[in-house]
Amino acid sequence: MCGIAGIISPFDRQRDLEQMLELQKHRGPDNTGKFSDSGFAYLGHNRLSIIDLNDASNQPFSDNSGRYQLSFNGEIYNYLELREELKPFYEFKTESDTEVLMAAYIKFGQDFLDKLNGMFSFAIWDTKEKFLFAARDRFGVKPFYYSKNAEEFFYASEIKSITGILRNNEPSLKVWANYFAYGSYGLPSETFYQHIFQLPAGHFLTFKNGELKIQQWYDFVENVQKVKVYDNIEEAKAKYLSLLKDSISLRFRADVEVGFNISGGVDSSLLLALVNQYQEKEKISAYTFYSDDERYDELPWVKKMIGQTGNPLSKIRLDVNEVKELSRTTSIIQDEPFGGFPTIAYSKIFRQARQDNVLVLLDGQGMDEQWAGYDYYRGGDHSNNIQGQRRNFSPFKINCLSKELMKFAEKPNYPKPFDNQLQNLQYRDLFYTKIPRALRFNDRISMAASTELREPFLDYRLVEFAFAQSENFKIKGSIHKYLLRELVKELVPLGISYAPKRPLQTPQREWLGDELSVWVEAQLNRIAESQYADWFDLDELQKEWLKYKEGERHSSFHIWQWVNASFLLYQ
Structure with a gap:
């Protein structure tokens, strides 16, 4: 790298x-x-x-x-x-x-x-x-x-x-x-x-x-159309597992020490099960982050998983007092807006790995997009709702933008090369929204620590295979990533294969409105005093900030957007 x-x-x-x-x-x-x-x-x-x-x-x-x-x-x-x-x-x-x-x-x-x-x-x-x-x-x-x-x-x-x-x-x-x-x-x-x-x-x-x-x-679309679509789920599981094992085996090729990142979900549990097949488990270091807030932390799930395998685990804590400085330095590293406190917490993992002389880390990025892991896949969301929020609430505050800036706004209209809603949504997330932004965030924070991040689940053979399979293998009733969960159940007998997905990983909502509220106000003032102040309706922005402080916190994304912009535009 x-x-x-x-x-x-x-x-x-x-x-x-x-x-x-x-x-x-x-x-x-x-x-x-x-x-x-x-x-x-x-x-x-x-x-x-x-x-x-x-x-x-x-x-x-x-x-x-x-x-x-x-x-x-x-x-x-x-x-x-x-x-x-x-x-x-x-x-x-x-x-x-x-x-x-x-x-x-x-x-x-x-x-x-x-x-x-x-x-x-x-x-x-x-x-x-x-x-x-x-x-x-x-x-x-x-x-x-x-x-x-x-x-x-x-x-x-x-x-x-x-x-x-x-x-x-x-x-x-x-x-x-x-x-x-x-x-x-x-x-x-x-x-x-x-x-x-x-x-x-x-x-x-x-x-x-x-x-x-x-x-x-x-040509992803052309390649997907060449993939065999299985009728028998057992045959599909066997084929996918074979590809997955080969992908992970290839990504262990390195002349330096390799570790992996782990969370409490089905993807990490599968990664955990398979990486231990390629090296002695006591040699494979696992890394995870937490914030000491049980509403968001996945640490109990992680400890349960690691308890079965015995991998050495480094637990990296994000403290609210670190957020101010890490927001500033991460903004400089990223060059462009990034995803908020989870990205900041994730960045600490790579710094710790570098200190431990673990120069290569594997993670589980890509499973949700190839096996339809997000809730809105089931709803057949036709919108360009990039953040995946529920339809009756928007995390974006257009009322806070000036008419002059809104003249440049063009609602994204993504290609729909497939004949069904599900695959078109997956295609959007793979090439236009979720995967591109996650890869950019993760490349910058890993390389800032002079470490290499590898994504075994984004092996093109895996993505094409999973993408091509029947919707019934992806979503069954209210269960997302159905085939994958069935596969994990056979490999990791921890009762975690059907654990619910946790979309929030840090107390960003609470910290921005409470412990960090004075800091947030300072960043909003920077915007108001900058050459880009005319991008915003500053009165509306202050009204939204007041509502947020008083408890209207369906989403913290708009607050983070403003904070992040204050570092990128006004340095």
Whole structure:
């Protein structure tokens, strides 16, 4: 896991490249590498050593001929299998997945992307043709941001690396308006900055002679239609379990210590059961967070699960007194709005893991989207209710936005490529709402601690398989993730396979309105005194804040939006 950065430019940009790398050094503290094709391209890399710790695998990485230069962020989990396939065509000099990626590109061209099982964003510079090829993994686990002007192209793993040298951080009024009005975090190519874009998941780009081209390489809809749909649930469970075991086995490939994150739900219990099949359980460290509030904490469930397996457990507590400073620092890390106190609490896990010298963590992201785990899936929600709130209440306070800002708001209208409501909602959450924002939040907080996060449940084979299966395997009566719960019941006899989903994980509602109310008011005052005050109807904002303090707390999302914005817009 690493950070990549680069500039394609006819000008001398060497010092700017160095500044870009310094701004995201936390992503790769083990080595900083640079390559210059003067007058054409400047490539850089921040390395976090996970596979093949030898210096020979430092990047930018050159092929044997010296023609190609690669800067790569991520992991290719099936690199050993690909290496065997490529041995007749390429003489390997390292044991790294980086060199396998390079060799596959040289052998197969852009078609090699379909062969990769992993999380990745990378850029390859062809010194002969003066041509840049860059790509991003199927679900966008790893980031790729870019900006372009008339003669130059800039890219990096984090937005701050680009804005830091271009000195251009103009906000995108459309994206900010949609965030406040509809809870949208932007479309797959958008960011909260007017001149910064992201390469969408499952796409690649080319840049040559000042011309940028972007093309989709992963067609999820087409792939799902090729998946076998099972009539027999026992056969489906067996097939899915086989894929899941292989996914977890691949993600244990590392030359450093691996641990995992755990909560009290069905997804974590399944992860717990399976990771212990690959190493002695006393060697696999588990991490969880809590806040000492029994209304929200999942710690009792976690302890019950761990009590059966004996894994060493690190319990990380979020204290209300930490929230002020962590909100500020996490906002800087994220560059864009993030999800609130759960993200802050989660960030503490990675810092502790790093202190424990556990550099790779697995977690259970992705099961709810592939097996229909959210309540609104059962309701056939046709709306663009991104937050998944109940229909008779909106967490968004449009009345607090100025008419001027609302002119830029456009209610998101997501594609519906399938012939049924359930799959269209799942598709929305996979590619437009829940998964993209969670992956972004988690990438930033894990990399800020110089640790790597792996998502075994987002193996594309698992997602495609689960997505294609019958609705009856996903929702049965009032039971969501039905097949998954039946599978867990056989592996983890803890009575947890039918535990209810807990949507809230911290006392954010209470803390914002009570212990942190003075701090919240200070952030609202910052908004009122800023150059962006005209985005809001400040009288309405104060009225909503007063109602919240007095107990109208159906949701705390709008309060958090304002607090988070005060750090991002007014620093």
